[in-house]
Amino acid sequence: MQPDEVTFSNPVLAFCFDACKHRKERNMSLPKAGVTTRGIGFELERLRTKAQLTLQDVGKGLGVSASTISRLENGKRQPTPEEVSAMLAVIGVIGPERNRLLDRARGGDGSGLVEASNPTVQSRTYLNFETRATVITDFELMLIPGLAQTPEYAYAIISAIQVDEEESSIEVRVGRRMARQAILARRRPPELNLILTEAALRLPIGGPGVMTRQLRHLVDLAGRANTTIRVIPADVVGHAGLLGQFVILDFANDKPVVHVEDRTTGLFLDEPARVALYRLTVEKLAAVALDEEDSVRLMKSIAREFDGE
Template structure:
């Protein structure tokens, strides 16, 4: 069985999205291209490595121009069997959301933040405003709205198993202020009660742990290889090399070994939330 690469899967999902936006069927596009429906379907499903000519032709039929066209053609030129680097925020976010929606299990470790799927709107707004220093208010709000829309995956009919790992130090940093942080932690406590969610906190008493190397996400799929996602400010890197995936699975095992169990994590979060509430109502916050 031929091994799919990450890039082909990402490009295929974007081609399928553009076709839906153009309100065209596979048959309509294939007829205009002179390409078989099965070939076009394999391209959209990431089961066939695309050529620049094929992607350019499909985009022309769909009327895709400008930055989206340039981005996809660049991805075709940079195809690698071991990873995919995405730069532009728009396409990068869409690709991430597509993988997130397709996954049957998502494991997210965050070193200094609450994982994106678990963020409240006020917390997300504070984070995005701090990180995106040149973003306009409208851009920040658009990103917050997009992040909140991702949370629908947690409560859909067949939700993925979501495993969230975070640090106590991240929860004690009053991002957005004590009141925002208290609300965020209460939201985490409620989320921990969902059957499809596993939430564990690494206490500050742990002197060092495997997660100090940085945050990451593991996506497991029913019919595709597991992906690792590592994000930086302006880029995102996907890796599906089996050795890389095995390394990050070991990271998860090591982090689980030092994290509190569910009851201990919830007890700690409730304690931090009370501390934040006290700070929010204190005289210095009046």
């Protein structure tokens, strides 16, 4: 018997994996692994862990090896809808969550992912990418990036932009944002490259005291070996970032991903041409930004101005 041959008796699961087997026998090409694939894998891993099942448990239920399940969860190849359906059946996932994941598995070639109607899944997908990244390059037009925010600055920002949430929900969001910063304290933290505008540094979010402490926190971050902060000065009135913020996430063994977000939609891109366009944008922004030393000098100066108010 082959390692990945199905041996379970459940007729639904047998049908699902039999369909996948015949597809391979007919030499039908499976979709390339991409950002959608990795997002599906993150969700499958989360649901399996939530069900307190091991890779071996799911593999046994499907009659395949644990390494096969691991490859699907790690996004090494895109799972077919039949495979996703079978895995969800073993894990015990039904209802809307099952339908959502199956829709994503049927949704295309794996090269892009938009979570327009489910901000919770969008945030979870981004967090999974962020925690795995080895290099994070974040450009922000009017705000301080989340990984560099103090709790009180984060609270002021979230209170302002989350127009439909209660106080308790805002506090939960702040806690989650602060928890994300744990990656910066790892033994091998990611390389963090931040590009900000002077306008963002001068916007008095939360008041002078909040901004003074936020700016001093940025100065402290800039002193870390793994972090660079570059500021685009106010006299550069036109630059390549005027369309808004974005993040480029690089990985040790996977393709880079670009994340672009607005109020209701998060867009994840990994097509080489699009990623290259965002890298070129970073180059253009870096060309007009102050160097690291002058950026720190400017942040200290603005902090003193706020502190003196």
